[in-house]
Structures are given as C-alpha cells and as structure tokens.
Amino acid sequence: MIQEIKAAGMDCEKFIAEKVAEVREAVGDGTAINALSGGVDSSTVTMLGHRSLGKRLRTVFVENGLMRRGEAGWVVGLFRSLGVEVEVVDARDEFFAALSGVTDPEVKREAITQTFYRRVFGRIVRESGARHLLQGTILTDVDETLAGIKRQHNVFAQLGIDPQAAFGYRILEPLVQLRKDGVRKLGRALGLPEELFARIPFPGPALAARVIGEATRERVETVRAATAVVEEILAGTPAFQYMAILHEDRVTGMRDNKRQFGQQVEVRCWDSIDARVATPSRLPFEVLERIAAAILDRVPGVVSVTYNIAPKPPSTIEAV
Amino acid sequence: MIQEIKAAGMDCEKFIAEKVAEVREAVGDGTAINALSGGVDSSTVTMLGHRSLGKRLRTVFVENGLMRRGEAGWVVGLFRSLGVEVEVVDARDEFFAALSGVTDPEVKREAITQTFYRRVFGRIVRESGARHLLQGTILTDVDETLAGIKRQHNVFAQLGIDPQAAFGYRILEPLVQLRKDGVRKLGRALGLPEELFARIPFPGPALAARVIGEATRERVETVRAATAVVEEILAGTPAFQYMAILHEDRVTGMRDNKRQFGQQVEVRCWDSIDARVATPSRLPFEVLERIAAAILDRVPGVVSVTYNIAPKPPSTIEAV
Numbered sequence: 312m313i314q315e316i317k318a319a320g321m322d323c324e325k326f327i328a329e330k331v332a333e334v335r336e337a338v339g340d341g342t343a344i345n346a347l348s349g350g351v352d353s354s355t356v357t358m359l360g361h362r363s364l365g366k367r368l369r370t371v372f373v374e375n376g377l378m379r380r381g382e383a384g385w386v387v388g389l390f391r392s393l394g395v396e397v398e399v400v401d402a403r404d405e406f407f408a409a410l411s412g413v414t415d416p417e418v419k420r421e422a423i424t425q426t427f428y429r430r431v432f433g434r435i436v437r438e439s440g441a442r443h444l445l446q447g448t449i450l451t452d453v454d455e456t457l458a459g460i461k462r463q464h465n466v467f468a469q470l471g472i473d474p475q476a477a478f479g480y481r482i483l484e485p486l487v488q489l490r491k492d493g494v495r496k497l498g499r500a501l502g503l504p505e506e507l508f509a510r511i512p513f514p515g516p517a518l519a520a521r522v523i524g525e526a527t528r529e530r531v532e533t534v535r536a537a538t539a540v541v542e543e544i545l546a547g548t549p550a551f552q553y554m555a556i557l558h559e560d561r562v563t564g565m566r567d568n569k570r571q572f573g574q575q576v577e578v579r580c581w582d583s584i585d586a587r588v589a590t591p592s593r594l595p596f597e598v599l600e601r602i603a604a605a606i607l608d609r610v611p612g613v614v615s616v617t618y619n620i621a622p623k624p625p626s627t628i629e630a631v
Numbered sequence: 632m633i634q635e636i637k638a639a640g641m642d643c644e645k646f647i648a649e650k651v652a653e654v655r656e657a658v659g660d661g662t663a664i665n666a667l668s669g670g671v672d673s674s675t676v677t678m679l680g681h682r683s684l685g686k687r688l689r690t691v692f693v694e695n696g697l698m699r700r701g702e703a704g705w706v707v708g709l710f711r712s713l714g715v716e717v718e719v720v721d722a723r724d725e726f727f728a729a730l731s732g733v734t735d736p737e738v739k740r741e742a743i744t745q746t747f748y749r750r751v752f753g754r755i756v757r758e759s760g761a762r763h764l765l766q767g768t769i770l771t772d773v774d775e776t777l778a779g780i781k782r783q784h785n786v787f788a789q790l791g792i793d794p795q796a797a798f799g800y801r802i803l804e805p806l807v808q809l810r811k812d813g814v815r816k817l818g819r820a821l822g823l824p825e826e827l828f829a830r831i832p833f834p835g836p837a838l839a840a841r842v843i844g845e846a847t848r849e850r851v852e853t854v855r856a857a858t859a860v861v862e863e864i865l866a867g868t869p870a871f872q873y874m875a876i877l878h879e880d881r882v883t884g885m886r887d888n889k890r891q892f893g894q895q896v897e898v899r900c901w902d903s904i905d906a907r908v909a910t911p912s913r914l915p916f917e918v919l920e921r922i923a924a925a926i927l928d929r930v931p932g933v934v935s936v937t938y939n940i941a942p943k944p945p946s947t948i949e950a951v
Contacts, residue, residue, distance in 0.1 A: 565944040596913040603940040614945045617937035620923040624885040625934045
C-alpha cells in the first residue's frame with residue numbers, strides 16, 4: 312500500500328531533500344539512467360534525478376518516430392537551458408518494424424512498450440552499465456493499472472513483475488506517492504518552466520494512438536501534420552486536451568472535379584478537469600471551419616474532417 | 632441532344648398534355664410498369680404515368696431492406712390518398728445476398744443496381760408482361776452520367792446501351808428535359824403534396840451508401856436507427872440535407888466502467904443550393920450535443936459520434 316502525499320499539504324523542499332537522499336542511497340556510487348519523454352512526470356523525475364546524482368544520471372530521449380513535429384529538439388533545448396544534457400537516440404526503424412502490420416490498439420500499445428523496454432531502452436541500459444532506472448510513475452498510474460483501466464508500462468512492481476529479473480535493472484519511482492497536481496507543484500519547485508506545464512497531455516504510445524489501424528511511417532506523418540494544425544489553431548484555448556486522429560476508413564471526396572477516395576481526420580477537443588469525465592469543447596463554428604480548411608489544405612490525401620461531439624463516457628479521450 | 636425546358640417558362644398543363652399523349656402513343660393498348668422510390672422524380676413520373684394510363688400502369692415499390700424506417704408504409708399511404716395503388720415487393724434477401732462481402736463503394740452501388748434491374752425488377756417486368764418501363768430520369772442525371780461524376784442507373788440510352796436488348800423492355804423518360812426545379816413544379820401541378828417536396832434528398836443506394844464497408848442487415852439497421860434520430864432532431868431546419876453515416880473503424884469507448892471497442896456514427900448536415908457546392912450547417916452546439924446523446928442512447932454498439940466540418944469540395948455530400 313502506497314502512502315499518498317496530497318499536493319495541498321506538501322512541503323516541496325522537504326520532499327525533494329528526502330527523495331534526493333533516497334535516490335543517492337539506492338544508487339550508491341553507481342550510475343542511473345532515465346528516459347525523458349518531455350511530459351510533466353518524466354521531466355520532473357529527470358530534474359529530481361539530476362539534483363540527486365548530477366552527471367551520474369544519464370538522460371535519454373528515445374526518438375521513436377511517433378512524436379509530434381519538432382519534439383526532440385524542443386525537449387533537448389529546454390533541458391539544456393536548465394543545465395541538463397539529454398541524449399537523443401534514433402530508434403525509428405525499430406519502432407516502425409514492430410508496428411508493421413499491427414492494427415489492434417492493444418497489440419499496438421504492447422508493441423511500443425516491448426520495443427521500448429526490451430529492445431531499445433533495454434539495450435541502452437545494458438550498454439550503459441547502469442543498474443538503476445529512474446521512472447516518473449505516479450499514484451494515478453498505479454491505481455489505473457490495478458483497476459485494469461489502463462495499461463501503464465511503468466508499474467512493474469505493483470503487477471508482481473520483478474524488473475531486475477526481467478530487465479536487469481532496479482526501478483526507482485520517487486514520484487509514486489504523488490498525483491498530477493503534486494507532480495506539477497514539485498516540478499515547479501525543481502525549476503521546470505511554465506511552458507512545460509502549459510502543454511496539453513499526450514499519450515504514451517504517442518501518434519500511434521492517433522492512427523486508427525496500422526501506424527506506418529506515412530500514416531504517422533499524416534496525423535503529425537494534422538496534429539500540428541490543430542495545436543497551432545487551438546493553442547491558448549482553455550481546453551483540457553485537443554488532438555487529430557487519422558481514420559482508417561476511406562471516404563469519397565473530390566479534387567480537381569474528380570472523385571478521390573481519400574482519408575478522414577477527426578478532431579477532438581475536450582473540456583475536463585481530470586480526464587475521468589469530459590465533454591467536447593463548444594468551439595465556435597468559425598474555429599471548426601478554420602481547422603478543417605487548414606487540414607484539407609496542408610495535409611495531403613485528406614478529403615474529410617469531422618469534430619467529435621460525444622462525451623466521455625461512453626467515449627474515451629483517445630480513439631485507440 | 633436533349634432540349635432543356637426551364638422551370639421558369641414552363642407551362643405545366645401544356646407539358647402534361649403533351650407527355651400524356653406521348654406516353655399513350657408509345658404504350659398503345661399495352662401495359663407499362665414503373666418503380667416508385669418515394670423521391671420527387673419517381674413520384675412525379677408515377678403521377679404522370681397514372682394520368683396517362685390509369686390502371687394499365689403498374690407501380691411497384693421494391694423493399695430492398697435499405698430504406699429508412701417506415702418508408703414503404705409512408706409511400707403506400709401517400710399514394711393511396713392520391714388514388715394510386717402501389718404494390719410492395721419484398722426483395723430484402725436478394726439485396727443483402729448481393730451485398731454480402733462487398734466493401735468497395737462502386738461495387739456496392741453496382742451490386743444494388745444489378746440486383747434491382749437484372750434480378751428483382753427485371754423479373755417483375757418479365758412476369759408482368761409489360762413492355763414499357765416508365766422512369767423519372769431528369770436532365771441533371773444525364774449530365775452527371777456523361778461527365779462521369781455519377782453513376783446513374785436510369786440513363787441507358789445516353790450511354791449507348793439498348794435496354795430492349797439488355798433487359799427486354801423499352802424505357803420511357805418523360806421528365807428528361809427537366810431539371811429538379813421543373814420536376815417540383817410539375818409534381819405540384821400533378822397533385823403531389825408539400826410533405827413530399829419537404830423531404831430531404833436521399834441517395835439511390837439508400838442506406839447502403841450510409842455504411843462505410845459491408846452493408847450487412849445488422850449494420851444497415853444500426854445506421855437506420857441513427858438516421859431516424861438525426862431526421863427527428865433536424866426536421867424543420869433549413870438545411871439542404873442531413874444524414875448519419877456508420878463508420879467501419881472501431882474506436883475505444885467505455886460502458887459500465889469497462890472498455891468497449893465500439894462503433895462511430897458521423898453526422899453530416901449540409902447547406903447548399905444545388906448540391907454542387909455545400910458547406911456544413913453551423914448548427915448550435917446544443918443541437919449537436921442533443922443528436923450525439925440521442926444516438927449514444929438509442930443506437931446499440933455506438934460509442935462515438937462526430938459532426939462533419941469539411942465543405943464540398945473537397946468532401947462530397949455522401950461519404951461512399
């Protein structure tokens with residue numbers, strides 16, 4: 312049973328001092344490694360790890376080919392400005408090979424998880440000689456994994472899996488007593504800038520979760536372009552999250568007065584407090600029309616754009 | 632080259648007298664037959680045919696299993712009130728057999744056309760002994776078929792097909808010089824009630840065109856239920872056309888706190904003058920939410936609802 316620490320009563324400096332001591336004690340004079348995605352949790356644990364271990368923590372950004380446009384450069388630049396060097400490892404070929412022919416969403420998530428842990432990151436860890444892996448698991452991840460709502464990839468211990476036996480390293484999860492609001496408070500105390508917290512949530516399987524059906528290089532590139540349009544136009548709205556989803560269904564369209572059997576992009580924009588329940592944002596119709604026009608203009612092969620109007624439940628935030 | 636008759640300058644009584652004479656001369660003392668779908672064109676040609684031939688015209692409504700809820704009863708009742716008996720022929724098994732395994736939209740349309748002409752209606756005509764078939768072809772159908780935009784099933788002669796050789800009957804097309812507005816004017820002059828003209832356009836392949844992928848009995852039933860919701864809520868709006876489309880893509884949803892890999896319905900509502908160009912109606916968000924809630928509540932298996940926001944072009948009115 313994990314003892315929750317609530318954000319409201321949390322003394323950040325005390326928490327940091329305790330966790331720094333714990334991480335130092337666990338790692339001893341060895342080295343640790345962590346994977347940084349650019350999300351709030353992994354960014355916060357990166358800062359905490361560097362506070363604890365300095366250069367004895369190696370931080371890796373795995374370029375899986377599934378991230379948003381410019382993501383790797385943005386993450387590296389941000390952390391460099393905070394004095395943390397991030398190493399980018401290009402693993403695109405391995406991820407797309409693992410995703411080849413995969414259409415079932417669960418199998419897709421599993422393929423990404425396995426490629427990350429067993430192949431790419433597992434290899435990086437083995438070659439690094441590090442015996443400790445720092446992870447940004449939070450209490451909500453544990454809850455949702457135990458409840459079977461979500462498959463989180465970073466809660467082995469709670470599932471009865473021994474990562475040392477399975478993967479050859481020990482996992483440290485210094486944020487596991489916190490929920491999202493606690494992590495945000497901690498991240499700010501560790502010096503992370505506001506632009507990081509202002510980013511909308513992004514799923515673990517990244518753009519592979521934004522493609523219905525097979526996540527090929529070409530289809531991920533299509534949804535990446537559509538995502539850039541949606542994020543550009545909706546930046547600054549008070550919505551909880553917004554996204555573009557590439558459908559597998561083909562629909563009839565017309566280009567240059569000829570029929571074109573083209574693709575459809577679905578746009579979702581959610582109002583929500585904590586993602587447990589959510590309603591589609593009541594965007595002005597002019598904004599919807601602007602999004603549609605920009606996607607049709609800038610994303611090759613797309614002839615149709617829709618906007619989600621179903622709440623969660625029975626919908627979910629993501630489509631796959 | 633067909634001589635167009637414009638609605639504005641058209642003398643309906645003179646037109647009716649001329650066409651009645653032509654139809655009587657063509658059919659002589661034989662009999663004719665026609666298929667009534669309940670659309671404006673086939674309804675108008677039915678009235679003109681009965682004015683010409685009385686009971687020597689047999690009018691058939693083919694129940695193909697692809698019509699909207701209550702359609703056959705509505706058509707039969709309407710024409711009975713106008714003194715015209717309509718015979719309903721149940722051909723559902725034949726149509727669903729022909730559609731089995733068919734996913735390509737063109738092949739689907741072709742399967743419906745072929746089943747209608749070569750099998751069902753062809754057989755009805757042969758068994759009836761009629762040698763003349765009355766059809767509601769209008770000039771726009773001819774234009775669009777020649778331009779390759781549309782496959783119309785009722786313009787054989789213009790495509791160089793001899794229906795007498797191919798199907799064993801001669802086709803009479805008394806409306807072929809008119810466009811939609813002329814047919815409406817004529818239909819009113821022939822006594823068709825306003826409720827018929829107030830109906831929104833409905834495609835030839837009916838609900839099979841509203842299903843992406845295979846049009847099975849079950850999937851057509853799903854889109855029929857969604858169509859009923861959309862037509863109920865949007866009845867009375869000034870929109871040109873509105874519809875529900877069942878997607879083939881499966882998306883993640885939640886029912887009773889459990890994941891459900893469910894179906895998605897897309898709603899389209901168009902503002903347009905003549906369907907050549909069209910824009911999505913700027914429906915109030917409350918109306919969109921009401922449509923989504925009713926579909927999620929009343930249509931089994933659906934967990935997601937979207938609203939089309941792309942104009943034509945590059946979209947088209949229908950999805951398949």
